[in-house]
Amino acid sequence: MAVQPQPTTGxxxxxxxxxxxxxxxxxxxxKPSLVGLxxxxxxxxxxxxxxxxxQRKMRVQQLWHWIYVRGVRTFGEMTNVSKALRVELEKHFTIDRPEVVAEQISEDGTRKWLLRLPSGHAAERPHEVECVYIPETDRGTLCVSSQVGCTLNCSFCHTGTQRLVRNLTAGEIAGQVMIARDRLGDWIDRETPNGNRLVTNIVMMGMGEPLYNFDAVRDALAIVSDNEGIAISRRRITLSTSGVVPNIVRAGxxxxxxxxxxxxxxxxxxxxxxxxxxxxxxxAELLEACRNYPGLSNARRITFEYVMLKGVNDSLDDAKWLVKLLKGIPAKINLIPFNPWPGSSYQCSDWDQIEKFSEYIFNAGYSSPVRTPRGRDILAACGQLKSETEKLSARERQALRAMAMTD
Structure with a gap:
């Protein structure tokens, strides 16, 4: 039975x-899925x-290749595995990943998928999460979720207004990468002039706090970065945390x-x-953990994310204190224009103020890029993910587009 305490418990x-x-x-x-094992x-x-x-080592290598290199969806496609074994595997297991129940494509090419998770629990409402693909000229970044809902309740984040339903499994996390490759045609047989992948980078910045689902995130990212499988370099995987101090060094x-x-x-x-x-x-405790992050160097800097909230945290005094706080930490400061969502009490900082803030940090010796908002019109931008199945009204969508155009 699933444990169901009161929503406010914590x-x-x-x-x-x-x-x-x-x-x-x-x-x-x-019939459990083999994905994520x-x-x-x-x-x-x-x-x-x-x-x-x-024979198990050889068979495992065959399965691993078919699942994570070829991206097959059924055991029947595994042509070098004996028919008898395929039949036996089919009796007991699947290679299912999450099911895409909705896809939205932004005007800027960003894609957001609402994913339904397979479960043996007869819940009144199926568990769902969101996953976002952001195409750029030099990379394709996939924003992956780690929880249904979120452990935390950051006041500026749409996901934080949602209840924490449960942690995702390693298979459900790795499965999001596989879904992206499915939808984009990004497996090994994809025919392109230069053979480049479409999904090149992973950011654990979707729904949930990754370090409160540590084991599953660790195991999923081990699969994603495996050179004989999905093969995305750990240098191209970024794990974002709101500051779960005890698990930061462990993550490194x-x-x-x-x-x-x-x-x-x-x-x-x-x-x-x-x-x-x-x-x-x-x-102070958070920054001390950052200073002790294994492998920290100028080549492996920590990114500090800083959402720009008008009249709240965007003054030049805030910029000066930020530089002082990060002294001695190899760092990049990623400035994020606040992305609006229905019911939020915050506004995005004025653009000229963001530029002044960025310029001060840059002159102090830190890289300070301003993240270009992507997918705002489909609520796919930073801080906007929320998997509740109720749909926004046309009026709410129109209001969001108007806010995005004025920022």
Missing amino acids: VQARGVLVEKTPLETYVPPA SRAELADCIGQAGVPEN EEIGSMLAISLHAVRDDLRNELVPLNRKYPI
Whole structure:
């Protein structure tokens, strides 16, 4: 049975809810998917299907290649696997990934997929998450979710207004990358003049706090970065956290990806409001963990994300304090114009103020790119993801487009 505490249950600090408790636990379907399993786990599964121990390593390599290099959807497509084994695997397992139930394509080419997750739990409403693909001239970035909902409740983030339903499994996380390759035709047989991949970069910046689903995120990213599988370099994978201090160094040791910190404020009193987790892990503790991040260097800088909120955190004094705080940390500061969503009380900083803020940081010796808002018209931009199945009214969509055009 799934655990269903009250939606407001969670960890509090000074009377403020800083972490939500999951409403449910994962229940596997009757025929579980092999997607997301390690090689050792795959060996156990095919052992259950009757494969002798001395053949398991070879069979695992075959399955691994078909699943993560070829991207097949059925066992019947695995032509170098014996028919008897394919039939036996079909009896007990699938190679399912999440199901695409809706696709939206922005005017700028950004794609957002609403994904339904397979589960053995007879929930009243199927579990769903969102995943976003952002095409650029030199790369294609996939924004991946780690939870249904979010553990945290950052006040400027649309996803933070949602309940935390449950953590995703490793298969559901890796499956988002596979779905993107499915939809884009980006598997090994894709015919292009230069053979370049469309999905080149992964950012764990979708729904959820990745470091509160540590094991599944670690295991999924091990599959995504495996050179004999999906093969996206760890240098092209960025894990973003709002500041789960105990797991930051561990992430460097066990995951080894690039790190991004959702900072957004330079004073504890303001960050307590914007990112309530700060009440548990204040700025000083967070930055100390960053200084100790394994492999930190000028070649492997930490990205500090800073959403620009008009009249809240965008003054030149804030810029000066930001530079002081990050002194000695190899860093890039990514300035994010606030992306509006229905019901938000914040506004995006004026563009000239963003430029002044960026210029000060740049003159202090830090890279300070301003992230170009992508997919605002389909609520696919940073901080806008929310998987609730109710649809926005036409009036709400029109209002969002109008806000995007004026920023």
